[in-house]
Amino acid sequence: MAKKKRSEYVCQTCGYISPKYLGRCPNCGEWNTLVEEIASEVPTRHSRVSLTGEVSKPQKLQEVTAQKEPRVKTQLGELNRVLGGGVVPGSMVLIGGDPGIGKSTLLLQVSQQLSLLKGTVLYVSGEESSQQIKMRAERLADGSNDFYVYPETDMGRIKQVIEQLTPDYVIIDSIQTMVHPETESAAGSVSQVRANTAELMQIAKTNNIAIFIVGHVTKEGSLAGPRMLEHMVDTVLYFEGDRHHTFRILRAVKNRFGSTNEIGIFEMRQAGLVEVLNPSEAFLEERIDGATGSAIVCSMEGTRPILAEIQSLVTPSVFGNAKRTATGLDYNRVSLIMAVLEKRAGLLLQNQDAYLKAVGGVKLDEPAIDLSIAVSIASSYKDKGTSPQDCFIGEIGLTGEIRRVNRIEQRVGEAQKLGFKRVFIPINNLQGWTPPKDIEVIGVETLSETLFKVFS
Template identity: 45%
Template structure:
């Protein structure tokens, strides 16, 4: 028996990243931080516990699933991303930048849940109860079944759960919660891990769905230890430009549904509302042809969205022409412009080029390549594109046009909004009957079909 027991030994853990080592070191080998490795007590000995089971195994077909059915939150766009609603015992992490509208969205969720399902406990560690009440008054989210607690100690929060007995709980935010039994400051690795583990245990034991608000770092990733994202069941990213009212809710991880869905919201003075048909927000509809503008269709999750790419090309006297990009991948824009100049014979070497999207939309799909190339070419030669034309296709380095997935679904959405012509690569698959397709094999052919021509190169370049 003694051979099966490993002797207890001290554990040394980094306070910054949570990395554990067998002995003390001055510099963490994982995050390279100095002076952050501390002794965290003694590791529990490993033993073989014969007969320790949590329940009898049974055929998977006999497992009861009725208790795990999702309940709709009442916020349609959130339910779309969650896969139908909140599953009992699920722990959802909602992350986003400060001021993007996370608390406003969750107050709306609490109000809808209290109105349709049952009691909701809203725990705030960042604001006072009065501040949350003022926001609820402004957005019209007051309800008698919403219970508010301003707590930052996890033990007090669990006490509130015993007293209120809610059917759903919101914690805003997990980085402000702390446990007196764990060393470290609130928001640190050890505190966040301990608090999240405690809340997950309560959620699973009581079948209580919990939504946690999380902070993000400068690069947009979830703040805190990476294990936080592994512990929770669902990870949602709330995105938006502070200069735009549009907000996108992306599914990053989802154990109960698709992890690539996107929900659209509009932030207003009186709260936040879902936008079930957001395509019109990214377009500047015109009834006449305009130079330097091309419309394309991207797929966010399973939802096709129309977006507009605009370009401005102007002569410059500077030795190094400017290249300014907004809402697009700058590396991809540089590549497409190089292909356009080499393969499409559109001169851009002594001109400033500005490329941007409409409505604050970020377009990073390869399917945007052809729309970007045509918008820049249109602006360079001052030749407008048809206002009822939609463009979909990826551009290769040799100038060839490659098909993208779901062309038929993309063009069906474009046809619904009145775009009757489409420029697509070959072998695009079945297209809507109401759409007139223009097929081009390469970028040069696409420019000729639209009668956009630049200066011809020498025969050597041909």
């Protein structure tokens, strides 16, 4: 009589394993997420063995020869910046984003560019056929199609092809479609994602192969699958943007080889993704002169200063409770600044609806944007426009003071480069440096003082 296979119930959100079905996962608290899977009876090997059969051995740290990791630069300078200077051989990069945002297009362009550098690229697609990839590749401009395309979902066969080709770069699109032969569960389950990622990580680290994997996201915007997926890889990138707009933002949330504060900005066109070399100009090009409720801020994204427009619309509330809405800005930060405006600047906002937005699809979340938010709200409330040549930088305290921010020289320099004539900054930031001659730098101490100078 054949031995009955043992089943177990795995939470599809956090990976918790239970011997019996439970309506609610005791680990993450989610309901109806436990799915029955067949437990693997085949022992799996987790030792790191390279494609040539070399096995890792323990060494003294002083005997290990290490050099600064080499970088392979693509033709996309924005991608190189987010990765920390280029692609690191042997690294594993996870790219997540909403459906249709352009993840596959980005990696297809990267494959074309890496193949021009005399590197062998293997593009594994579990979602498209070879003909579909060919049609999309021909649409992209300035690229080479001298790389391998392999439409397959079986991880066992993919590993065999990697052993035959010994590529320098491997693209997996996407990790949720891959099926591990030793895991008896549906594609995209926690067990499958975990097993496939572990297999790819072993291949990358033992053979010095750079691997890019595409990850699906949930409706909340986080990467689907177990949280361990993000811990296993070297770099986690999020591709953000609105499908109805052309701008896309590539943001690093984890990077073992660079900063996690960098962003890359692209524009989606018919010929693929194109770098936006001057994002400040792109975000400000449609601004209307003399419009009320508009203020410009210079925000730092990593080492890059970006000028963005913050818009506010303040109207009397029709119902009893005033409504607050924020797009691209932190809702709690907006509520705090409105409270400070009412208490310290005398603006009666408790019976006013307020709608705020960071224009261009960019998300701003740093203390230096406080002053710009306050000025835009006051401009809409007073129905007085700000000067189109003014920029506002500063953090607001609960007592109404304007507090010091970092990298003020770079922020003011970016505003000067784009033709702004005045910039309002914290008065304490005037010390220790010489402001440029072509722009008037005004130091302010309190929020009331700032509003008086702007609207008087």
